[in-house]
Amino acid sequence: RFYIKGCVEPDKQKRQEFMKFWEIPDGYDDIKEIKNVAGKFDVISVCTLTSFHFEVLLGIIDLEPKLVFAE
DSSP: OOOOOEEEOSSHHHHHHHHHHHTOSEEESSGGGGGGSSSOOSEEEEOSOHHHHHHHHHHHGGGOOSEEEEO
16 A cells, blocks of 8 residues: 655666556656655655665665665
């Protein structure tokens, strides 16, 4: 029972395909762009290579999510 509010994917084609498949209203090409999104995120799922987790987690910490999945 999750509502996916947005996604971040630098590759425009992959982002558009993902958004279409999951019916996601908003997509961004950089993690920094989501800081301008109104409202809060309860859950953030980080789906990237492990070597990028630290950078991404630093980028989302200010959003104060209740839960983060880092896979």
